[in-house]
Amino acid sequence: MGRPWATFGVDLHLEPSGAGGLRRGLTDALRDAVRGGRLAPGTRLPSSRTLAADLGIARNTVAEAYGDLVAEGWLTARQGSGTRVAERAVVPPSDTAPRPRAPGRPTHNLVPGTPDLASFPRTEWLRAARRALTAAPSDALGYGDPRGRPELRTALAGYLSRARGVRAAPDGILVCGGFSHGLRILGTVLRARGAHTVAVESYGLFVHWDLLAAAGLTTRPLPYDARATDTRALPDAAAVLLTPAHQFPMGTPLRADRRAAVVDWARRTGGLVLEDDYDGEFRYDRQPVGALQGLDPDHVVYLGTASKSLAPGLRLAWMVLPPSLMEECVAVKGLADTCGVLDQLTLAEFIGSGAYDRHVRSARLRYRRRRDALVAAIAARAPEVRVTGIAAGLHAVLRLPPGTEPSVVQAAAWQGLALHGLAFYRHAQATTEPLDALVVGYGTPSDHAWAGALEALCRVLP
């Protein structure tokens, strides 16, 4: 058919010009489209007036074709919701992959790494989104700067400077799609520079070690003693990945002398410190210790994220890079890996308006109360168990009597309580004496689910 489709509300992809008249042709075409699955169940069809105008045929013809198909059961028509494709099973193409079975969901979830998603500030976020998108120049919606939107980099530079003691200028910040994305970029750059080894902590996340391995780098764990990661023992590595403010998962801060040792190492060897500041805003007993990056912006990459303070689903994180690294990181990131600008603009507005500070303050109060409740419950009901680590973050480490970790983790699984033992976070090459402990993500449940999760936890503790 040689008609313009410009006025067509919904593209039906029809060719209603067969024999048997227009009504018959249109009816057949629509039926085929529904039967073949090309028109999905629930799809709303254009009004008969619109479709008629578009096809250049009488409105009655369309209305009659719709009527026929409603009578046949292919379409449904209801007052107020228009004409829709009936909700019936469409035969899927024979080559469709089998749907992967969702794993059974546990009743309670204390796996760390995700904040309380129910407390995401939806209303304030939408308000910021409206202000940001209304104010944005049209150009902002284009391909844009691979470092990220300047509005966000400017807001982050101010925020990180005052809240985390980071020395950051907007031009030194690279916005990325989550911490893992940033780490992948850094791993690729390090490998391209000829690096082979990255020192890591004895306890951490294997997904991070795997990302470095995928970039062609070997990870080698530093010893962890009673006090913290031992940075005096830094091997011949091109870089070291650390969580200085709040070791993940052990929950200890890097002590002042060991902070100094790692910076000395970096200056002496030209090595790079990758500072994972995943939950630096959440300290309950005192003012947070400033970022390591403030000590030496030329040798430390600061990595921050919205995944703990807001939500992982935003996929927004940021790196403050030494000037010498920016060009190579941008080249690796390239256009194929940029992040959506709308969330970037919204986060910039969210920070600039003070909403981010207000949200962090409120979240800090929430998580602090949960940690207090956890400590009190353990003291009262499981005196053999000791809560270790500083009053900070969204998780705590529960030291267990020697040899009991596997059975407690197993008991938790039976009770429908998702939970990891410390062994889950241990590097395969770690030489540190293994400890029996649980890593409890008290930030993960919603307020509603928290009490039940805590109760379930107490029930499985020795």
Added chain:
Amino acid sequence: MGRPWATFGVDLHLEPSGAGGLRRGLTDALRDAVRGGRLAPGTRLPSSRTLAADLGIARNTVAEAYGDLVAEGWLTARQGSGTRVAERAVVPPSDTAPRPRAPGRPTHNLVPGTPDLASFPRTEWLRAARRALTAAPSDALGYGDPRGRPELRTALAGYLSRARGVRAAPDGILVCGGFSHGLRILGTVLRARGAHTVAVESYGLFVHWDLLAAAGLTTRPLPYDARATDTRALPDAAAVLLTPAHQFPMGTPLRADRRAAVVDWARRTGGLVLEDDYDGEFRYDRQPVGALQGLDPDHVVYLGTASKSLAPGLRLAWMVLPPSLMEECVAVKGLADTCGVLDQLTLAEFIGSGAYDRHVRSARLRYRRRRDALVAAIAARAPEVRVTGIAAGLHAVLRLPPGTEPSVVQAAAWQGLALHGLAFYRHAQATTEPLDALVVGYGTPSDHAWAGALEALCRVLP
């Protein structure tokens, strides 16, 4: 200081406990924070009441410290906007990278690849965002399925089926951050499978060829004759990257016999067809030709994008994958490369509510009018120039008299008109006889700027 920080609106990162009294200590700490750049110009300070409550000191002490610093010029206080850090130049850290100079912006822009960003449907998008975020379960804000949100994959399956004739089930769709991201994933998977060569078109985008090269693949161009890309000459390649609906940039559709030839080749050799359907919604003279993927979903990967229909800044695209490819693509994409869920949920709502269809219809009308104006202006003012390609998409190819392309492109640059000649899009190994032509992105300017851009174009044509 050992005080809780949970009630602190803005974290100042101060230690106001020095000698000389509280007022002096607070004044010094704030001054240092401003001087050192840790408190950025324009930052709003907490009210004296809030800060006093938080520090556990008298409100007057804070008010006096603020007053001192206003007097010294570090802060400003204005009725209604509170106390802020004064707008003064902060000395940047000495190690800041020099700001890259922005290239001079041309007056007119007819480089294809970007739609009219001024027509992005901001109000409707925000409305969809509100509905989507309000309706989303909290879990949606977590790390989520690496294939993308199920809401979006379901909406896309329905839309692609009815509008582009794609055979898609939600489980067969992988959401990615733009076409380039999808192509990078596919290139990595092909290389891991042992592929060495991907056939491409003689004319196309070098960024795509570069992405394949970065994955370790050689690109080899297919001949382009008067009719279209010649798929009968497919070399010994693992895959072929094509723009069947509307060759970019030549503007021709892949003819029926050559569509058949490429599918035959794929079936015979087990090769993979990568179908780049970048502007398939925009056809003005007839109903769009359905996607090649509908002919053989087992051998064709369909790639679509929101970059032309909405805006590149969304960084949202989608691949409909043969079942055999999904697992490998998900493994390559991984958690390090997921896209923000809020835009995914919003696009799902935008499609499901019919707003996407309405927007595409309105955009189609806009671009069609521009194309008509272009054709009319060329006929009237540059009879030596011929507009080629079908009435579709957001760009047209203007054939020039032999030998004139370089001088016309040069003249355009002098006139402040950003424009590419056809040579810009030619593969280095292309054997096709070179043609003199301009590739005119009539979709790029805003409505406001379009007439001026067209006039500037006419002035530089022979």
